Amino acid sequence: MTTTLVPPPRTGGATPARGPSPLRTELRRGLGPWTGAAVAVAVLVTMYNKGPGWQDRWADATNMLHVVAGLFAGSLALAAGGWQGGRDRRRGTTDLWESVSRSPLRRLLVAVAPSALWPAAGLLLAAAVCLLATWPYVSAGRPYLELVAADVVAVAALGALGHVVGQVVPWRLTAPLLGVVGYAVMIMTAYADGSARWLGPAAEHQFFWDGPVWWFGPVSMAWTAGIALTALLAYGLRRSRLLPLALVPLAAAVAAAGLILRLPVDEGPWRPDPALAREVCDDGTPQVCLTAVDAGLLPEVSAALAPLNARLKGLPGAPVRWVSGPGGATRPGDVGLPHTDQEAVRGRLVRPDLYLNAAVNWLLSDSCEPGDGMGPNAERASVIHLAVAEWLAPTPDGYGPDPTAARPYIDRLDAKSPAAQRDYLARYLAADICHPDEVPVP
Template sequence: MTATATDSRPAATAARRAPGPLRTELRRGLGPWTGAAVAVTILVTMYAKAPEWQIRWQDAQNLLHPLAGMLCGPLAMAAGCLQGGRDRRVGAEDLWASVPRPPLPRLLVAAAPSALWPAAAVLLADAVVLLAVWPYASWGRPSAGPLLADAVAVGAMGLTGHVVGRVVRWRLTAPLLAVAGYFGLAYADFTSSASRWLLPNAQFSVSGYRQVWWYAPASAAWTAGLALTVLLAYGLRSSRVRLLALVPLTVAVCAAAVILRLPADPGPWRIDPAAVRPVCDDGAPRVCVVALDARLLPAVTEALEPVNERLRGLPGAPARWAVGAMEPEPGDVELLDVAQDVVRNRLEDPASYRNFAVSQLFAEECREGELAGPYAERTMDVNHAVVEWLAPAPPGYGPDVPGARAHLDRLRAKSPAEQRAYLVQYLAANSCRPDEVPVP
């Protein structure tokens, strides 16, 4: 009795230590390599575009979303296809057929790496990217729903590829499946219909917008439902319970019906009033940015301060510089989104931004035929001269206007009091009436 008990202990210990079938499948084959390829694809692409997104949570997610769907999805499909055809390639199909385990659980265990590794890699890469945004983001937080929906979509495409690899016995299936998936997903970039919101790479990149809360769960239900339908239809093909495949199919169809009710534009995106509320300094004229860019306010204020020194206290000067998509007020000079000129909360070229801002200050919209007549060309030359005087453009930035040089020289030759008096006259004039524009 003692010898029997002693001999059974190593066997029991070995049984406890032996990895289960799911763990074994996750550790071998193409799964880990697929996950690594997905993560590297996202991280390398995002690293190359770091100046475009390392400023806002939303900008980072606006790049992560189509990247996961457009590149990682087809990659996961091709890898899943190769993983699905593994048993056929190694000649293990007859061996598996002799195992007493039911076909569906065996299929679920074998297909798990094709779905779980790509999905986990997407989430890991997303976490790395968002950590890189964290020191520079001004407002808000990342949206977990879209990130999870992206991971589910990539995992679903890997699962679908696995089933295709089991069904289609052709060596070129995997690369052709990746190409077909890529060009099929490209449909979202070439259509404006509501059907594009069914695709996992559909994009609408506008600052200050947020997704409706239900879109990410519906999108995940749509992609996961289709993939599970394909998997169950294959796994239960010889079973009496094959009607179970209708359950995920019903979920997918209901999710698609909800998504298709979205307007074609802007789809699931709605403006977020809290994101575009103005955040202003106490200068004169005031400099205001949207809450999304609150950390950029000191850099923008510093860039515009030389112009503000000359405009401060003058009649006709703007009330504020409105930077971004905020609600306009009387006396605003509306400037475009500043993010394209910023790298990690620093203006790359303050002089060129200042020149652009002053150009917008004097960019009056004239009706057709107003800016005409014998003084029209002179008015445009004077405009260029005043802009260059207030905010000199860096070399190679802006147009070279020979006719403005004489006006610019006369402006620079005036005394500070004369320059101030002329600027008051110029601000009061209507540039759409060339005969009223004062000449320096």
Template sequence: MTATATPPREAVGPPRTSVLRAELRRGAGPWVGAAVAVTILVTMYGKAPDWQSRWTDATDTLHVATGLLAGPLALAAGCWQGGRERRRGTLELLRSVPRGRLRRTLLAVAPSALWPAAGQLLATAVCLLATWPYVGGGRPYLELVAADAVALAALGTLGHLVGLLVPWRLTAPLLAVAGYAGLGIGAYTESAARWLSPAAEHSSPWDEPVWWFAPASAVWTGGLALAALLAYAARPARLRLLALLPLAAAVAAAVPVLRLPDEGPWRPDHEASRPVCDSGTPQVCVPALDRGLLPDISRTLAPLNERLRGLPGAPVRWVGGPNGPGAGETELPDPSLDAVRGRLRNPDLYLNSAVQWLFSETCRSEDFAGPEVERLGEVHLAVSEWLAPTPEGYGVPVGPSTERHLDALRAKSPAAQRDYLARYLAADRCRPEEVPIP
């Protein structure tokens, strides 16, 4: 019997997963992922008071930071990684390896595509975990987070291909500058094409994206990168026609985006703006998105509501959100302007702002005129300071006339103060001569 020789294990090529792991570990890939994560986290940390109380604010800010800052970084890092073998003089050696050009290119591109996306996902997870304890409602748009990860991978891939084709050492920094300018200009153009940019900004907390926008965005950016990759690496030449498939998919995904109306892919989120109210009088109602702030707002408005309770002309409800007040209601100041981590940062200032909203009027210029206007301003400021003094460091100094009105209010008995406030609320503040003097 003839024995069959078994080749030694060393002659068997390593599994593809082992080759991919080795490729991901070499070069600057891990450092690029870390740089992307740090860039996003540092940017988000500096803006934490603006986003840490709402899921929508967190994901919107993450989207802009990813596209506008991490995007150019992924481009430049991919370009540097793509030119690595040419700089080392090992390009011809790699071409002699018994692997197809497409497989070889895919393995080489993997760090440029996967590490920026991994850094972005890590930074996003940290920011969402930092938001979770303080939000009152809504949800993070995880589908947009996934689309942003695809966009970063696509930018890293495109940068890698540029590095393979252009050996100049300054290509990477110049590509980063061009990418920043291109993404910025594309994000702030007035046409619907801005929604094709990975850095397009949207800042309304009362909207949600249409269901198909995130998948279309991922197909758009991923399709362009895959088409460029196949056009470069597919061999023989006839296989380059395969690049037309992802290119066609990208164009097909872009068409509905380009046909969006002025408001873009965003639609009103009725659940986020649904009113949630306390049991006080006057009632305090905030949108469901800010329900976590309701106890704080109710506690802040309690002294003012105590004085308004039962008075004719007092509001029936304080309401917040995008729908505006109805009959007998008064609009609340936007709590997000003063809220940090689910709490009002300056309750006294919020109370003072609520008083200003209570007394605000929309007057025609022909009615709001005459010598009594200055007196009305003095009386208005005195009543506002009496109900909710302006915190130190805000507002304008109180003049002598206003101080006299304020002293007169403070000197009245509680019953007289209540009577005067009822008369002040009932007066037409667009007609200064009808406003009573304390």
């Protein structure tokens, strides 16, 4: 008799279910999600309140985001990181964490993740909303995403630094003090003298036809991330033979800081961009020329200057071109135009009357030397100057000087025939207003 050996049937033993990873658990609980939401709301509310000042140009939007991110997002990240870092000591769970079979550095990196990643995510969301809100109104250029990325890395680094400080000093007032001190330090560095101001995350730049040098974004990331990684490695490896590894990110941060400190004091990483600064002109007489970054405003600026151009057309001494840009008035017959950043909002010239009045004052402005403009007729010449400006473009109510003293001369100009008005205006433009005796009386 043959016996057949049959293997016993396999039991359907289920594989033990794996629980959620410690990193996912840390990211989902505690202060992290609330910090990300607070950063996004703070940045969006601040940017919304200053919307008229940045929605026309990519450089303005990037600059405002940079300042707001440094002052508000960075301070919030520091404070929230300090609170998160001191959580375990406040709760008395430090011994429980140390009993986990993971290295101190790994435990630290898991614990610090919410302090770094959530504020960065909140800023990234707010920056995306602001850049999308800018896109419909810009005329030229591109969004400087490398600078936005550098801001996001800086906020993450500040959150990580705050977390380390919170672990070292688990005092309940550590978090608010970090936020206040961080805000004050960023204000001071933003307005400090010297190139060191560009090391801070809130340095401001003004000229909207400039672009950043290509290397500034990556180098800024190396600077801020290097400082944060140095602190994390120094604290996480403080009892390990691998502590000298903290010198690697420190060396990268020092090298990056050295490059940034070599930047010019005023311009910093910004340089004129020929594509943004090139002239875009209409076909009027006098011609109106704006930079390419404001090309979308050219029809409205031309329309605002049309009444003045009609009076100036063909007169000796009248401008040949109205120009605006970094080069200014470079050709004979050029007259500078006021910048549109004060009167333009979201691609529109909100107050054409104010812009026209400013253009007239630029046209009639003088470059007199000290001691000029003196003499017995100086006061009369000043009143005539005001009268001509008010006659060409009346100052809107609530702006500029009171034209009451100039009213008699304005009435005389209004009473003249068109030919007599043009004759007087030609004589006025030909006169040297730095010598009051030469200013013709209407």
